[in-house]
Amino acid sequence: MAKVTLGGNPVHTSGTLPETGSKTPDFKLTATDLSSKSLSDYTGHNLVxxxxxxxxxxxxxxxxxxxxxAASTLENTKVLCISKDLPFAMARFCGAEGLDNVESLSDFKDGNFGKTYGLDFTDGAFEALLSRCVVVVNAEGNVIHAEQVSEIADEPNYEAALNALK
Structure with a gap:
């Protein structure tokens, strides 16, 4: 279980992120067109x-x-933005902002992504939502970077995540 903070108050997650060097766990998430996506849909690509x-x-x-x-400059890399938001909310946001270099996916149907990756909040105001994390996966399906952001209000370390792809 990871210990992070939300507004300085301690909150906990259901486990820990996959370790660097480990195989990336499979997932089943919902795309904005309501289709299902799994890890195998991205075989051969680096993933953020x-x-x-x-x-x-x-x-x-x-x-x-x-x-x-950043995604517009990355070769052979897909950036997947994952939350428990409804796919409609993600489509609305990205459409309004003109964000077309990322793919939005939702864990709203069964919540197994959060459980498998150990990042569901188990308490606090955001209980049952996903913790702020970045996991970078190489084309062979191995985790090459994992960051659990220690304060939920903080942004992730973009530079570290993107440097892992070099």
Whole structure:
């Protein structure tokens, strides 16, 4: 269980992120067109999993914008923005912002992504939402970077995540 803070108050997650060097756990998430997506849909691509509580918060929105900007320069890399928001909310946000270099996915149906990756909040105001994390996966399906952001209101370390792809 990871210990992070929300506004300086301790909160906990259901486990710990996959370790660097480990195989990336499979997932089943819902795309904005309501289709199902799994890890196998991205075989052969590097992945940046930008994981956050809700697109309707300033920090989460900022992370989508920042990774969208970076995604336009990344070769063989898909940036997946993952939350428990409804796919409609993600589509609305990205459409209004003109963000088309990222792919939005939702864990709203069964919540197994959060459980498998150990990042569901188990207490606090954001209980049951996903913790702010970045997981970078190489084309072979191995985790090459994982960051659990220690204060939910803080942005992730974009530079460290993107440098892992070099």
């Amino acid at each position: 999993l930008n994981i956050f509580p809700s697109v309707d918060t300033g920090t989460c929105a900022a992370s989508i914008r920042e990774f969208n900007k």
